[in-house]
Each structure stands twice: as structure tokens, then as C-alpha cells.
Amino acid sequence: MTAKRTRGGVFLLLGLIVLDVAFSFPERYFPNIPGYQTLVCDFHTHTVFSDGLVWPTVRIHEAVREKLDVIAITDHIEYQPYRQDIPTNHGRPYQIAQPVAQEKGILLIQGAEITRDTPPGHYNALFLTDIARLETELFLDAIRNANTQQGFVFWNHHTWHGAERGQWEDVQTQMYDKGWLHGMEVANSGEYYPQAHQWCLEKKLAMLGNSDIHDPSYFSPFSAHQHRTVTLVFAAEKSVSAVKQALVEGRTAVWYKNQLIGRKEFLLPLFEECVKVDEPRLTDKNTLALMIRNNAMIDLEFEAAGLNGPITLTVPAFSAATTEIPLAPQQDSVTVNYEVKNFLVQPEQGLTGQATFSVPLP
Ligand SMILES: [Zn+2]
Ligand SMILES: [Zn+2]
Numbered sequence: 001m002t003a004k005r006t007r008g009g010v011f012l013l014l015g016l017i018v019l020d021v022a023f024s025f026p027e028r029y030f031p032n033i034p035g036y037q038t039l040v041c042d043f044h045t046h047t048v049f050s051d052g053l054v055w056p057t058v059r060i061h062e063a064v065r066e067k068l069d070v071i072a073i074t075d076h077i078e079y080q081p082y083r084q085d086i087p088t089n090h091g092r093p094y095q096i097a098q099p100v101a102q103e104k105g106i107l108l109i110q111g112a113e114i115t116r117d118t119p120p121g122h123y124n125a126l127f128l129t130d131i132a133r134l135e136t137e138l139f140l141d142a143i144r145n146a147n148t149q150q151g152f153v154f155w156n157h158h159t160w161h162g163a164e165r166g167q168w169e170d171v172q173t174q175m176y177d178k179g180w181l182h183g184m185e186v187a188n189s190g191e192y193y194p195q196a197h198q199w200c201l202e203k204k205l206a207m208l209g210n211s212d213i214h215d216p217s218y219f220s221p222f223s224a225h226q227h228r229t230v231t232l233v234f235a236a237e238k239s240v241s242a243v244k245q246a247l248v249e250g251r252t253a254v255w256y257k258n259q260l261i262g263r264k265e266f267l268l269p270l271f272e273e274c275v276k277v278d279e280p281r282l283t284d285k286n287t288l289a290l291m292i293r294n295n296a297m298i299d300l301e302f303e304a305a306g307l308n309g310p311i312t313l314t315v316p317a318f319s320a321a322t323t324e325i326p327l328a329p330q331q332d333s334v335t336v337n338y339e340v341k342n343f344l345v346q347p348e349q350g351l352t353g354q355a356t357f358s359v360p361l362p
Helices: 057-067 092-102 139-148 172-177 192-204 240-250 264-274
Strands: 017-022 037-045 070-073 107-115 122-126 152-155 182-188 207-212 230-235 254-255 259-262 276-279 281-283 287-292 300-304 312-315 319-326 333-348 349-358
Touching: 017 092, 017 192, 017 349, 037 107, 037 207, 057 070, 057 349, 070 092, 070 207, 092 107, 107 139, 107 240, 139 152, 139 172, 152 207, 152 240, 182 192, 192 207, 192 333, 207 254, 230 240, 254 264, 254 300, 259 264, 264 333, 276 319, 276 349, 312 319
Parallel strands: 037 070, 070 107, 152 182, 182 207, 259 333
Antiparallel strands: 017 319, 037 230, 107 122, 122 152, 207 230, 230 254, 254 259, 276 287, 281 287, 287 319, 300 312, 300 333, 333 349
């Protein structure tokens, strides 16, 4: 972190890590925010009932091992390469996995992936009660039938495949205007889509990030840089109905690599819960030390805001770092302007903030 000194109109900066303190990892990757639990969710997974390589219950055991709260099994409706071995039965993955999910404390959501050439592309529908009704000839009939079941529909990996890949076409406008499109994947597995991020902001769609996992999962344990791409859902409680309500209201953020992507209204309170700064102390009469503690599974990447030259400070996941700020004589407070580069509130724009610290008496 850096500090701006205002005395005499001179701006001086110093961002110096003098100490790293690592503490043991708690049970949760991210803290809760005021009024909501922060649930770690993967709304896009496959099993052998479409083109995945695992039995449905394996997805639950992986979720337990990886400390997820919620998963959806979303097998393709139109694409089942193992049909000769496993006959079409769209409801079976959920039926098979749900007793294990219940026993293990994982919320399992019944879903499916509507899988058409681009346009329109691929869409996940969640909270379904009758997946077979989405097996229609016309694409919009499938989307309508998801909505008549009070399903939540989002556009997957919108840059995938075909000449019109990545474009918002008439079909999306039709869905959107009817209220049948509720979200988009802003990240899918190893890809982030800035355009989807921007559309979600403009069109008030929920932002999702998912693994789209087909293979067995090899991410265990998670680290800040090595983990499944997931959606953080800010839910009133850990229940399927609360998760659905949160999705409908767009209370999400995407955890993708060492980044959080979302709306400022959720990234700001999450940041404030992730970061604690100890009481400032003087290391000598000219130097103020700030210890910044990071209570989350993300390396916080600070950069001086609006000042010349990149002056950066990284506070590793579940660790602390101290930065030292030079003081002028009689200076009684320090104001720090910063950008958190990896809390993306819009494409290429990190969360910005300002904090003022009193200088203690020597
Ligand atoms: Zn797909
Ligand atoms: Zn998929």
C-alpha cells in the first residue's frame, strides 16, 4: 500500500513490505458480508449422463473435498455421447446425487445445459423440476419451458464456437425482452469474458463463474491461484431457495484465478470483510507502520491510485503485510488512496478506495 503526503503540497510515496505473517487457513475461503452468507457455488458441471467422465455422486464428493457449498449438475440435453451405455434419463443425475448431497451438507441444484449451435449457443437452466420438457425442437420453446418452471437461465461461455461467437444477436434480445435470460457466465473454467462482464453491468444480469467440469476434479486443496472457477453467492441463508433469490437479485461475484469479478455493491463489502488494518504504530518518529491483514483466499494486489508510477503491495491470502509510510514533522494523519487491482468492478478497473490513519503520539 502507498500513502500520499499532503504537507507542503509534496507527494511522497512508499510501499514497502517489511513483514509477512502467514496464519493457518480457516474453514472458509471468503468471509460473510453484512446480512448475507458468502456461499461458494459451481453452477455448471457434467457427468456421464452427458459428456462428463464421472458418476453424479462423485461431483458431490469433490464438492466436499473442495469445500464448496452449492453445485448444480447441468448435463447437456441434446448431447449424450454415452447414450448406448447410459440411456437418456434427464432427471437421474439429480436423483442419484441428491441423497449423498443431503448427507454431506452440499446443496444440489437440478439443472441442465441447453446445447445449440451458435447462435443461440449454450444456456444453463437451474432449479428445474422437469428437465424433459426442455427437450424441444425450437430453442426458444426450451427457454420458455425452463421459465415456466421458474427456472433461472444463464448464457454460458458466450464466445464459444461458430462464426457469430461472442455476439449479442436477435435471439438474445428476444430472450432478454421476455425476461427469460437472467445471467451470463463472466468466466468459464480458464476463460474470463470482459464483454460478458460489461453486458451484465449494463443489462443487470447476474454474473456467474463456473468450472464446466467434465473430467474428475483435480483442484484440492484450493489456493489463491489454483482453484475451480466458481460463483460466490451472497445468500440470506444456506438453502436452495435463498441461493435462487440471490441469483435472481444478482447478488454474486466470480472467483476466477486470483481475481474477484462483480458489482461494486458486493465487492466493496466483501473487501471490507477480507481486510483488517491494525492500529498504526510508529517505528521511529518519521515512519508510520500499517499492518494489513488478509482474511481470504486471494492475494490482495494493491496499487497506488492516481499517482505516477506503479507502486504496489501484495498481501498474500490468509497472511499479513506491513507497509511503512514516511512522515513529515508534526504530521498527525495519513491518507492512503488505493486501487485493489484484482477486485474487478468493471473490465480493467479495480475497486478503488481511500483510508485515513491517525498518527499516534510518540
Ligand atoms: Zn457448453
Ligand atoms: Zn457445459
